[in-house]
Amino acid sequence: MTEVHATKIxxxxxxxxxxxxxxxxxxxxxxxxxxxxxxxxxxxxxxxxYNLSSWKDGQKKRGGDFGYDLxxxxxxxxxxxxxxxxEYRLYSKEFGGGMLKQGWxxxxxxxxxxxxxxxxxxxxxxxxxxxxxxxxxxxxxxxLEDDHDMGIKYVHAGEKIExxxxxxxxxxxxxxxxxxxxxxxxxxxxIAGRNKEVNQLNGKFLYKFGKDSSSRVxxxxxxxxxxxxxxxxxxxxxAFSIHYEWTxxxxxMKVQVVKASHNPKNTSGESRDVVLMxxxxxxxxxxxxxxxYTLDISRNVPVKWGPVSNLRFYNDFGFMDKKVSGxxxxxxxxxxxxxxxxxxxxxxxxxxxxxxxxxxxxYINDFAxxxxxxxxxxxxxxxxxYYF
Numbered sequence: 001m002t003e004v005h006a007t008k009i010x011x012x013x014x015x016x017x018x019x020x021x022x023x024x025x026x027x028x029x030x031x032x033x034x035x036x037x038x039x040x041x042x043x044x045x046x047x048x049x050y051n052l053s054s055w056k057d058g059q060k061k062r063g064g065d066f067g068y069d070l071x072x073x074x075x076x077x078x079x080x081x082x083x084x085x086x087e088y089r090l091y092s093k094e095f096g097g098g099m100l101k102q103g104w105x106x107x108x109x110x111x112x113x114x115x116x117x118x119x120x121x122x123x124x125x126x127x128x129x130x131x132x133x134x135x136x137x138x139x140x141x142x143x144l145e146d147d148h149d150m151g152i153k154y155v156h157a158g159e160k161i162e163x164x165x166x167x168x169x170x171x172x173x174x175x176x177x178x179x180x181x182x183x184x185x186x187x188x189x190x191i192a193g194r195n196k197e198v199n200q201l202n203g204k205f206l207y208k209f210g211k212d213s214s215s216r217v218x219x220x221x222x223x224x225x226x227x228x229x230x231x232x233x234x235x236x237x238x239a240f241s242i243h244y245e246w247t248x249x250x251x252x253m254k255v256q257v258v259k260a261s262h263n264p265k266n267t268s269g270e271s272r273d274v275v276l277m278x279x280x281x282x283x284x285x286x287x288x289x290x291x292x293y294t295l296d297i298s299r300n301v302p303v304k305w306g307p308v309s310n311l312r313f314y315n316d317f318g319f320m321d322k323k324v325s326g327x328x329x330x331x332x333x334x335x336x337x338x339x340x341x342x343x344x345x346x347x348x349x350x351x352x353x354x355x356x357x358x359x360x361x362x363y364i365n366d367f368a369x370x371x372x373x374x375x376x377x378x379x380x381x382x383x384x385x386y387y388f
Contacts, residue, residue: 038079044072047385054378055360068092069383072101082107089187096185096281100172102148114155119172122147123155123164123204124220125241126254131316132298133334134347134383138318139258139294141357141367142286143189143277144239148172149200159213162206168224171197179229184278191226191237192283193276195264198234200224216245226264226275233265237275254296262288273324274368284357285368289323307341314338320367328370330355347383352376 052064059065070091077084086103104118121127130145131137139145151168171190174183182192191197206218219242226235239260246253262275274285298314314337320330336349353359355370360377 039077041076043074043076043388045385045387046071047383049384050382052380053360064380069385091280094281096279099185099187101187112157114157116153116155117151119148119150120153120166122149122168122200122222123153123166123202124222124239125258126218126243126245126256130243130254130256130294130296131334132252132296132312132314132338133316133336133349133351134381135332135334135349135351135358137294137296137316138292138320138330138332139256141189142260142290142292142320143191144241144258144260144292147188147190149190149197151200153202160208162204162208162218164202164204166202168200168202169198170200181229182278184281184283186279189277189279191262191275192278194229194266195226195235195275196229197237198225198227214247218243226262228265228267230267231265235263235265237262237264250300250302252296252298254294256292256294258292258294260290260292264288273327274365282363284363285365287320287322287324287327287368291321291323292318293321294318307344308339309342310338310340312338312340322368322370327368328355328372328374330367330370331376332356332359343387345385345387347381349381349383350378351381352378 047069048067049069050064050066053059070089072087072089075084075086083106084104085106087101088098089101090098100119102119102121104116104120106114106116108114124144124147125139128146129136130139136145149168149171150173151166153164153166155164156162171182172186174185181194182190182196184192200222201224202220202222204218204220206216208216220240222239224237226237228235237260239258241256241258243254243256264272264275266272273288275288276283277286294317296314296316298312301311301313302309303311314335316334318332322329331354332351334349334351336347339346339348351359354376355361355366355374356377357363357366359379361371361374
């Protein structure tokens with residue numbers, strides 16, 4: 001069987017899967033128990049940020065900068081068994097401006113089974129976050145932590161077994177042009193430039209064991225297409241993750257290994273060793289093939305200091321091993337504490353990075369070719385947020 005024929009068969013199967021899941025959603029559109037009145041819940045957050053970065057000489061001379069981070073609105077609504085979950089974020093213009101983080105319609109078949117349609121979280125790895133700090137972890141910066149795409153997802157949450165299956169038609173689409181590149185004004189990182197994510201399948205399986213399900217071990221699989229706007233051919237991308245989370249008393253540990261590969265059908269002469277990804281208003285390059293290892297440890301310390309009720313101390317470490325031998329690997333380590341005081345949550349982080357696009361160095365290609373002569377850079381960061 002030729003590669004072209006195999007690709008066509010795969011995408012026919014994708015299409016049938018999408019239609020099948022859509023039919024299921026329609027069949028269950030009429031709930032067994034109707035609500036007499038619509039329900040509406042509105043929340044959100046206002047956050048400010050202080051940071052002092054080792055690679056910014058002017059900032060160091062003035063003692064850092066303190067300013068606006070974001071304002072967000074969360075809306076949850078339900079009527080006649082169908083419910084809505086949406087979050088809209090407003091960053092500064094330099095960081096992408098306004099963007100929809102998530103927005104989906106859902107229906108519960110039972111207390112353990114649910115379907116979601118719209119811009120929903122991709123079921124991959126430790127969720128909701130594979131991190132404790134404000135900066136997230138390395139998988140986030142390559143689209144594999146807290147990613148959200150357009151599609152349909154089935155969720156089963158049992159006492160011992162959890163699984164999710166999803167089909168995503170594409171990432172957030174804002175332009176709808178025939179040959180339009182994706183907009184970088186998005187919350188989670190997606191393939192950008194002359195390639196676009198299409199027809200992605202995801203599956204995640206989680207087994208819980210120990211007292212009060214203190215241990216959670218899981219595997220995640222992802223496979224989809226990469227449509228090239230120039231060649232009009234479809235390449236592919238895939239990712240696999242094995243993850244483990246352990247909680248005992250006030251302690252928590254997260255361990256994850258992620259392996260990813262991207263095979264775009266670029267024009268002749270264009271490198272296939274890197275792909276372009278975008279979020280927060282700007283794109284950068286990422287190695288096409290890599291393995292990421294993360295280890296996160298945290299401990300809660302309950303206190304009674306006026307409004308302060310809890311301190312969560314943590315250290316989150318990540319290592320990105322790039323497949324191409326000429327590329328320099330990337331590292332990230334964040335040590336910090338989350339201070340909880342009523343509705344105010346404050347992250348105090350010391351984030352260090354080596355060949356990390358957001359932590360010094362070269363923003364464009366630190367996650368791709370990198371720099372063997374790079375230095376470790378660090379950012380002291382305080383994020384103060386009121387959540388309502």
